[in-house]
Amino acid sequence: MDLQVTQENLSKALGTVARIANTRNTLPILANVLIKTVNNRLTIAATNLDIAITHVIGSKIAGEGAITVPARLMQDFVSSLPSGVITLKLEEQRLHISTDKYQSVINGISAEEYPVMPAIADGQNWKVAGQQLRKSLQQVVGAASSDEARPVLTGVYVHTHEGSLYMVATDSYRLAEKRLGTNKDTMNLLVPATAMQDLLRILSDFDEEVSITHDDQQVLFRVGTVELVARLIEGQYPDYRRLIPKEFATSAKLKRAELVNITKVSSLFARESAGSITIEADNKAAQVSIRSIASQLGENTASASAEVTGGGGITLNSRYVLDGLQVLDGDDVQFSFNGKLEPCVLKAANTDDYLHVIMPLKS
Amino acid sequence: MDLQVTQENLSKALGTVARIANTRNTLPILANVLIKTVNNRLTIAATNLDIAITHVIGSKIAGEGAITVPARLMQDFVSSLPSGVITLKLEEQRLHISTDKYQSVINGISAEEYPVMPAIADGQNWKVAGQQLRKSLQQVVGAASSDEARPVLTGVYVHTHEGSLYMVATDSYRLAEKRLGTNKDTMNLLVPATAMQDLLRILSDFDEEVSITHDDQQVLFRVGTVELVARLIEGQYPDYRRLIPKEFATSAKLKRAELVNITKVSSLFARESAGSITIEADNKAAQVSIRSIASQLGENTASASAEVTGGGGITLNSRYVLDGLQVLDGDDVQFSFNGKLEPCVLKAANTDDYLHVIMPLKS
Numbered sequence: 001m002d003l004q005v006t007q008e009n010l011s012k013a014l015g016t017v018a019r020i021a022n023t024r025n026t027l028p029i030l031a032n033v034l035i036k037t038v039n040n041r042l043t044i045a046a047t048n049l050d051i052a053i054t055h056v057i058g059s060k061i062a063g064e065g066a067i068t069v070p071a072r073l074m075q076d077f078v079s080s081l082p083s084g085v086i087t088l089k090l091e092e093q094r095l096h097i098s099t100d101k102y103q104s105v106i107n108g109i110s111a112e113e114y115p116v117m118p119a120i121a122d123g124q125n126w127k128v129a130g131q132q133l134r135k136s137l138q139q140v141v142g143a144a145s146s147d148e149a150r151p152v153l154t155g156v157y158v159h160t161h162e163g164s165l166y167m168v169a170t171d172s173y174r175l176a177e178k179r180l181g182t183n184k185d186t187m188n189l190l191v192p193a194t195a196m197q198d199l200l201r202i203l204s205d206f207d208e209e210v211s212i213t214h215d216d217q218q219v220l221f222r223v224g225t226v227e228l229v230a231r232l233i234e235g236q237y238p239d240y241r242r243l244i245p246k247e248f249a250t251s252a253k254l255k256r257a258e259l260v261n262i263t264k265v266s267s268l269f270a271r272e273s274a275g276s277i278t279i280e281a282d283n284k285a286a287q288v289s290i291r292s293i294a295s296q297l298g299e300n301t302a303s304a305s306a307e308v309t310g311g312g313g314i315t316l317n318s319r320y321v322l323d324g325l326q327v328l329d330g331d332d333v334q335f336s337f338n339g340k341l342e343p344c345v346l347k348a349a350n351t352d353d354y355l356h357v358i359m360p361l362k363s
Numbered sequence: 364m365d366l367q368v369t370q371e372n373l374s375k376a377l378g379t380v381a382r383i384a385n386t387r388n389t390l391p392i393l394a395n396v397l398i399k400t401v402n403n404r405l406t407i408a409a410t411n412l413d414i415a416i417t418h419v420i421g422s423k424i425a426g427e428g429a430i431t432v433p434a435r436l437m438q439d440f441v442s443s444l445p446s447g448v449i450t451l452k453l454e455e456q457r458l459h460i461s462t463d464k465y466q467s468v469i470n471g472i473s474a475e476e477y478p479v480m481p482a483i484a485d486g487q488n489w490k491v492a493g494q495q496l497r498k499s500l501q502q503v504v505g506a507a508s509s510d511e512a513r514p515v516l517t518g519v520y521v522h523t524h525e526g527s528l529y530m531v532a533t534d535s536y537r538l539a540e541k542r543l544g545t546n547k548d549t550m551n552l553l554v555p556a557t558a559m560q561d562l563l564r565i566l567s568d569f570d571e572e573v574s575i576t577h578d579d580q581q582v583l584f585r586v587g588t589v590e591l592v593a594r595l596i597e598g599q600y601p602d603y604r605r606l607i608p609k610e611f612a613t614s615a616k617l618k619r620a621e622l623v624n625i626t627k628v629s630s631l632f633a634r635e636s637a638g639s640i641t642i643e644a645d646n647k648a649a650q651v652s653i654r655s656i657a658s659q660l661g662e663n664t665a666s667a668s669a670e671v672t673g674g675g676g677i678t679l680n681s682r683y684v685l686d687g688l689q690v691l692d693g694d695d696v697q698f699s700f701n702g703k704l705e706p707c708v709l710k711a712a713n714t715d716d717y718l719h720v721i722m723p724l725k726s
Contacts, residue, residue: 265465
């Protein structure tokens with residue numbers, strides 16, 4: 001290997017891929033990034049065996065070659081270099097990195113030992129606008145579980161239902177469902193939420209169409225010159241639709257910012273009770289009020305004006321309410337429920353393509 | 364107690380004092396702030412027994428009184444309220460805090476149980492411009508030790524020497540000395556670095572003259588309507604002046620930003636060796652170069668142009684070099700040393716009022 005690359009391009013590519021290289025893995029080479037010349041361009045890649053990310057950048061290549069080097073050191077080093085041209089030269093397993101004022105040698109491990117994820121031979125393909133996918137993932141991915149005991153809940157469920165494409169995530173305490181529009185093909189895949197988080201980071205740097213291809217085992221997201229491949233989660237996603245109430249005894253429409261603020265203030269008094277707050281909707285007073293009690297510290301009641309139909313109360317975890325409110329669109333929120341035992345639904349007042357469902361706490 | 368205060372003033376005062384209230388203390392009341400009417404104004408105060416901070420704010424007082432309430436809850440709550448007027452009313456030991464939309468009750472502990480630091484009856488007083496004191500403290504306080512085994516090194520040594528006032532701190536690995544100008548009185552006090560850190564935070568909010576009064580036991584800093592009292596550290600400060608070399612065999616003048624950058628890059632390869640980097644000054648090549656070696660990972664050499672007199676090398680902890688460079692003034696730095704065994708000195712090329720001294724590592 002003997003090539004020249006700009007500091008800007010190499011630093012950006014390392015920033016995209018190095019995050020998934022992991023020093024805590026039992027396989028030491030997984031702490032490395034793969035640097036490899038392919039067809040007169042330079043490929044920077046990393047994998048944790050569940051997810052692989054590859055970024056291809058332009059390069060002036062005088063000699064082909066491949067090596068893996070420690071991801072964190074390589075990324076920190078290249079990002080600290082001044083902008084300009086960097087020369088990479090491989091001598092045996094040692095990568096020489098040099099600029100005008102910096103000469104460095106990093107000891108590598110042979111690229112032949114680096115694990116490769118199988119290619120997707122022949123799968124279903126569709127395309128979606130990058131910013132639409134980004135927005136949708138931001139609204140959904142936070143509701144996925146991180147508990148490996150129920151693997152299906154650690155995924156984002158991408159599927160078609162009655163001609164529309166949906167993304168759903170739930171950790172069984174709250175659920176987020178986003179409709180991405182109509183789709184004629186039938187689709188049904190369960191993508192790890194961690195892969196979706198990595199995809200989100202990539203989408204924040206690229207404003208391009210995303211091409212998605214999947215087979216039974218894997219899914220490939222292609223954005224610009226970046227590819228992310230993830231192993232799909234196996235298993236049957238729960239029949240979540242029957243958990244979402246269709247009609248409501250009580251519904252309140254109010255300013256999202258005000259509901260955020262009274263929830264935040266109330267949560268200060270709910271630290272002793274694991275975030276438990278009681279939300280009351282009052283038709284006559286035309287307000288939503290939140291009450292929280294900390295037996296040692298004191299108590300709080302906060303209220304906000306609202307258009308209310310019906311009336312009543314429900315006890316919720318304040319953190320889940322804040323998480324839900326944070327990803328809603330628009331200035332106004334519609335907050336609806338059926339008494340203290342059924343899940344409540346948060347949605348933007350002016351759109352129907354996103355629902356955030358929260359299970360009540362016993363009060 | 365029955366009074367009205369603006370959310371802005373109360374939130375700012377709580378922000379100034381609440382930080383030193385400590386929930387980990389064995390005395391539960393030290394997790395509280397004291398709220399007390401004094402001469403038609405409102406006093407907000409906290410102490411950790413070593414340091415006490417008091418902030419006096421304007422208030423419309425209908426009834427006098429005093430109470431202590433949990434500092435963190437009170438601060439978080441008031442800072443979350445919308446701007447406007449807040450009413451505080453005390454009923455027995457319960458503080459009622461209310462605005463238009465928020466009603467809250469916080470359980471307090473009697474103000475009579477709150478510890479009071481003794482007043483400074485009759486001490487030496489001097490004044491210094493707030494921004495000058497702030498700048499000087501920023502340059503010095505980071506070099507103090509946090510190791511309670513040698514209490515004198517956890518202080519900032521404020522003293523006069525040959526007609527000038529100095530502030531000094533050292534943890535025995537590095538030393539920072541700032542001259543604040545001439546002073547005719549003799550002064551000699553050792554202020555806890557933690558109190559100086561608190562004073563720095565206060566100075567960042569106030570651009571006013573600071574009045575300093577001390578006796579044998581305590582020092583009082585008064586800035587605007589804020590007062591900070593700290594217990595002085597007892598003991599003899601080391602005779603640090605004999606450790607600072609007066610003449611140098613090698614000296615290099617170079618751009619501070621370039622020395623920062625080559626030190627940072629070199630430190631990436633010095634993680635295995637506890638930050639050890641070797642700096643060489645070369646008269647003929649007119650450059651300073653830094654070499655670091657990580658036996659497992661690789662090695663690095665980085666250089667920057669410099670005006671060099673003499674020549675040679677010294678091995679230092681890269682973190683101390685970066686800490687020192689960060690608090691220097693000006694674009695150019697003067698880096699001077701006498702071989703590998705004596706301390707080196709970093710200073711701004713164009714001023715003599717600040718020295719940063721670093722002990723070498725064995726290489």
